[in-house]
Every structure is written in structure tokens, then in C-alpha cells.
Amino acid sequence: MKRRSIFAATAAGAAAALLISACSSSGSSSGTSSTTPTTGATGFNAGITSVVNPSSTKGGTLTFEVRGTPDSFDPGNTYYAWVLDFDHLYTMPLFGYKSCPGSCGLTLVPDLATSMGTFSDNGLTYTVQIQPDVKFETGVVVTSQDVKYAIERTYDRSVLANGPTYYQALLTDPTYPGPYKDRSKNLMGLTAIDTPNATTLVFHLQSPFPDLPYVLAFPNTAPVLPSADTGTNYQLHPLSTGPYMFKSYTLNKQLVMVPNPNWNPATDPNAKQLASQIVVNLNVNQADLDNNLIAGNADIDAYGAGVGPAAQARILSTSSLKADSDNPINGFARFVYINTKVAPLNNLHCREAVEYAANKTTMQTAWGGPVAGGQIASTIMPPNIVGYKSFDYYNALSQPSGDVSAAKQQLAMCGQPNGFSTNMAYRDDNPQETAEATALQASLASVGIKLTLKGFPSGPYYTNFAGDPAYVHSHDIGLAGGGWGADWPNGYGFLDELLNGNAIAPTGNTNISEVNDPVINNLFTKSNTLTGAARTAIWSQIDEQAMKDAVILPAVYQKVLLYRNPAVTNVYVQAYYGMYNYAVMGVNS
């Protein structure tokens, strides 16, 4: 099966002004804000709109703790949200998100690049310059070939399996095997990227794609010196271009970083070099981690998914602790996929019956309630995505306990007046998803929809079970639990892999609903011909159409309760990551 391709009509003379609007169209009351960011605010949720404890004081040891391990510290081999945030301490990708609180933090800005770059008139070529004086930690000057090599090495999934895979779909030369197998042309064998001089990169696209700069904001564009690339061992000591460099790393246990003497702050305004040392303790028990935070033994929970239930109760009930916490929407949405190919859910009215009957309140409780779980959702896109518009087709907000009479009406219309039976897949090692499945089972039973729950482990969930259409069809899996975070904070980054008909794949499928609506597909196609406000308006149209199709049952816009150690400086929530911005923190020692 060929990789899905990104279609587009002719580019409408896309210009260099590709800067994404800093304003979220969100109407949400918390999570992100379109107000002007401030500094120095204190109290609960201060970190959402303000820089808490602003300081330029240097020194001290900043201690992060994490409840798991990274997928990899190799910037070309990671996809975990917290690592994408943390990477900015030792990498400079071509682009990044502006370091500021509030919706300002959704603004894409140049990082290693000197500007947002330019598209050719037909949108098939994109040219960008890099800063001429950025250095690796060894003092070697970064060149355009180092950036090209960084992208090249991600092509070999047998070596670097974890990271994003957009280049093969977007750029020409999709069958390039990677520099580990193709040693030709001095390891510069990818014809999709030209490096005419030491500071210029020219990307050749298969078809116009205005969001390319977003793709280039992933850390896999952080330069890699070919002579220093140790392949699978590169994760143990990636050469830094950021404010800090690796001093020692014991795999899955502890990382220690020290200031990079060859980092120039003038080249990297979105990062700071304040602490004398950064320590990251990995694989720490969540309860232990939370207590360490509150006791001051650790500074920040780098995982960024919020404190555990016991700590939540303690923090929210203690005014002094609550004043040092924030409760943002983290950009992640939890929902249930409704498969459009599994009978009787291949009938729109049966799907709508599920939408009406679901008890959103119990689903919200399953995810942790209004504080730690999230806001009840009525749309697929969460509020902090550019292009979000609020609407509520199935009374999720007005009747969060479910609309039984409307559900029964829909059942009658789909020829199942007494309900029907179907199976639901969920990840049984995820306690919240398990609780959500149980809650949904109970609420659908009230209208006669009998759900049989099928639990699967997280590891192969998307490759072998819920994300394998053949398995889904043969096992009558009509519903599947899941969630999604945007690869970049606009509608395309959030919705494309969920709803584009081209995204349906035989394994690792992300369009689990298997929606292939020509209206939605055409809107995606049209979006690649537009820019600015016209393009932004497309996303809510896609969201609305998908909800009219009832292909996804939104549960919550996820919120997290983050705790900030009062000793940490420059603390605020970076809207894109939905967690604190690790690249600017310091510590009062």
C-alpha cells in the first residue's frame, strides 16, 4: 500500500508570510487565553497567562523528575510530548514555538532558521536560511548539510522508529532509504533537499503544503553532525546546539546536563541558560514524584501530565499549594472512535444514537473529573487549537448526562428500536480509559445498546488491534477508546490523521473511525490552497462535518493539574505543549 499522499490543487501563490496567527479562536474560560501575556502574576492558574517568578538569576541545580522514560533523547527519534518540550534545552530545530504564556505560545517562530522561509509560486519548493554562527557543543559551526543529514537519518525506520514520518509523504524522493544504507554522495543522498551553500536549504515537495514550517518545528530538524552520528547510540549523547549539553546519561535512570559553552543566547531567544546544572531523574513512582515536588526535593514533573490523584486532593485543598499550581487544557482530547464500517454503526442514525446516549458526566469522571480530567467536550478539536469553534450538536453541554429520548429516536430511525450489540476496544492498562469504557457501557445500556468491552494492551493497540481495520472488522469492534494531541496546533495538525480518508492505513491506522467523507476530504484538499483566515476557517468546517457524521464521540478536552516548585523561576504553561516551558526555567538556589 502506498503511503498516503497530501493532495492539493494549485498553490494560490503562497507567499512568505506564513506566520500563524497568535490568536487562538478559543472561547474557553481556562486552558489558554487570548489576553496579552504578563509577568510576575501569582496564585492558582497564574502560569497559564503569566510568567511566574520571572528572574534572570543564574546558578543552582534544576531537578526534573519523570514517571517513565523517554522514547529517546535522540531528537530524530522521539514523539513524546514532554521530550519535544524538553529537547529545546539541547537542540535548535529550524522552527519552534514562541516562548511566552497564553495563546502567544502557539506562534511558530524561527529558531535555527533566520526567517519563516519562502515558498515558490507553485508551492513545490520551499527555501529557508539558517543562522551562520550557531555551533555544536564541540565548537563546530552548524551548516545546512547538518540539518539535511538530521532529516535524512529519520528515513530509516529500522534504526530510528519513533519520530514523526511526514517527510516521506511530503517531499520528493520518498523511497530514499536513509544514510545508514545509502552512503553515496557523502551521506547527502536525499534529492528532496538541496544545500546550495552552508546556510541554505531548499525543500522539494510532492505537492504544495503550507504547513511545512510546522513539520520543520519538530526536533528532527535539529542539526546532526554526520561524523558524530552513532545511530542507535546517539540517544546517549546527542551533540547539543542548545543552551545545555549532556554531561552524563544512564539509560532510563538519570540524565545530567551542564551549560553548553558554545551556545550563543543571541541566536536562540526562545531559550535561556540559567541553572548551573540540570538533573533529570527518570522512572520515578508518581506518588513519590508528587511528594518530592511538594517537599521541594524536585522542581518540576517533566512528564507534564499532572500530579496523581492523592496529590491533587492535597493541592486543591491546601491554599498555599493550590497557589503554586496551574490547571491548563493541555491540548489533548479524549474521545471514542465510532467505526463507520462496522454494522450497525455504518448507519448514521445508529452512530447518532451513541452520541446522544453517552453520559458525558460519567465519562468526565472516568478521566478524573473537571479539574484533573478535563472539560466536557462537544467538538473534536480542543479550544487551544487554531481554528477551534464551539458547537454542540448532541447536547453534550446542555444535557451532559445524556439525551435518552433523542437517542431512542435515532435508534428507531436506524431500524434498531430496541438497541443493538457491538464491541468496544480500549486499553486495559490505562485505568482512565478502562473507567471510561465502563461508564459508556452503562450509559448506552440505558437505551438498549449493549457494549461488550474488549481490553487490549497499549503497546500493540494501534498496530495490531484498534488500528488494524481488518482486525476491527473481523471482531465487530464498533467503538474504540482513544485520544489525540495535535502534531501542530492548527486544524490540519489535529484533524488530518483522524479524519482524512487518505489516512486510513492497514496497520497503525489513526483514522480509526474509517471516515472517508468526500466533503471532509475536499475540505482538506481545499485547505492546502488557502492561507490566513480563510484557511483557519476550514478547520471548524471539518470538525462540524465530522460531528454531523457522528464519527467520533468527544469525551473531554483534557486538563492537567501541574504543580510548580516556588523555587523555580520563569514558569509558565507553553500552550502548544500544554505543560511548562522547560527551555526558559531557572532555579533560586
Added chain:
Amino acid sequence: MIYFIIRRLIMTVFLLLLVSMITFAIFFLVPRLAGQTAYQLAAQYVGRNPIPSEIKAVEIKLGLNAPLYLQYGRYIKGIVAGIHYNNGTDVSYCPFPCFGYSFRNDQPVWPQLISDAPVTLSIALGAAVLWLIGGVSIGVLSALRRGSIFDRLSMGIALAGVSLPVFFTGLIALELFSYKWPIFPNVHYVGITTNPLLWARNLVLPWITLAFLYAALYARLTRAGMLETMGEDYIRTARAKGLPERTVVVKHGLRAALTPIVTIFGLDLGLLLGGAILTETTYSMPGLGQFTILAIQNQDLPEIMGVVMIASFFIVIANMVVDILYAVVDPRVRF
């Protein structure tokens, strides 16, 4: 004795081989029999949105496309003689004992096991000393003061120790002695060579937590054994001969009651050396137990195989040591 040890070592090798076969069959053969293909297995280790050629490349790199008996043969060869491994960028040599490479992070398994083992050893051995001394002492005293307040109290506490799970007592211990009253603040593992005092200080709570569970069991076992032994005729004879009470209790009474204690000690220590999972998780100590949890969560088959082999090795060796100790404890035992 020497021949006994040699025989047991040879049996150990065969036993470990059997364990490796069974473990390999569980994780590699049984899923195949259930219909899972090598391609499907490889798909778990390719990340998001893989295309078929990428999955196939990973399948080849991980050696999953080879027949199972060849995969097993390669695995055993790596353990006994080392093996060359193609990690995608070049071919590297993995020296003996090679337990393969992680399917997730492509790092060799053996160095990770070696790196984690000292943590588990520190926790297990320290706790073992505590529970042995504490449990046996309390058991002896309880037996000698049968029916007394001390006996009732100690057996009551022993009951609590046996009943309360490690993650409960551990969390209580942390809450009280690390967070509320910071007598042991910021508990985390420090290597003994880095700072012996900090190493010991940070292990006190894990030791006590683990020892509380086991000491309870040993106290009850010792008490039962002592009560039985102290009622024997030869004890009365020893007393009649005028031997000091301490000699009667320790040399004649306790020694005879030690056989079941030694047996169970070997099993318990052997099991713990394979990873004190609950204790390590509670105290966030990066030992073999945490390694096991991570390997299972990641479905990292080489790591799971490696930790099972190590745990089996410790259990088998511990049982051998126990059998040798029988001869020390009980002079009637000969090899």
C-alpha cells in the same frame, strides 16, 4: 561436597536452559500458535504510521523473520559465546554473555541488567540481614516466653507484617519518615561507592519495609519450630547435664529448628534477587524489579527474557547454597 557442588552446577545449567526454552516459547512460540505473524510482532516496534516496507525492515533487523528454532539458537549462542548484531547502522559484536538487544531502544540487555543488579542486591541483602536477625530473634524469644505479653504482642505485629502489602507499608513509611518528619528525606538510590553513608541512609526505609514483611513470617516459623524442638527429650537431657540455658537454646534448640528457616530463606532471597518489584517501585529504586516492570510495559521481549533468566539463575543458585548450608546446620546431612 565438591562433587555435590559440581553436580548441582551442571544441573543449574540444564535447568536454566529449560527455563530459557519455556520463556522463549511463551513469548515467541505461543503467540505464533495463536496466529500472530512475525510481521505483526515487528509492527509493534516501528512507531507511528509505518508502511509495510518499514515494518518488514524492522522484522528483518530484529531477526523475527527467521524460523523460531534459529532465533532461539541465536539467543543461546549469544549467551554462551557472544554474537554479531546488525543494529541497522553497522554490525557490532555483542560479547558473551549477550542477552540480545532491546527491541525498543536498541541497547544491549546485559549491561542494563548489570547496571541494575547492585540496586536490587543492596535492597535484598540488606533487608535479608534485618529480617533474618530480627525475625529469628523475635521467634526465639516468643517461643521461650510463650503466652507472655511479649509473645502475644510480637505475634500480633507479625500478623500485621504478613498481612500488609509492601506498597502499603512503604508508602506509609515514606509519608511519615520522609515527607512529614524528614528523618530520611529525598529517598533515592546512591551507589555504595559514591557515598556509603548516603547509600545506607537511603536504603533504611526500603530495608525496614521489606524486612517487616519477611521478619513476620520468619518470627512465626521460628517460634513454631522452637516450640516443637524445645519440647524434645534431648533438650531436657541437655538441661539435665547442666548446660547453660543459652547453649541449650542456641546450640541445641535453635539449630534444630533452623532447617525450615534455611530452606525458605533461600527461596525468598533468590526470588528477591531477581527483583524486589514492589519495593523498588514504591521507592523509585532503579533495580531489576523496575527494569522488569518497564520491560513488560514496553513489551520488550529481549529484556523480559533477560530478566527472567537472571531471576531464575539467582533462585537456582540460592537453592544450591541452601542445600549446602543444610550440612552446616544439620550434621546428619551428608552429600
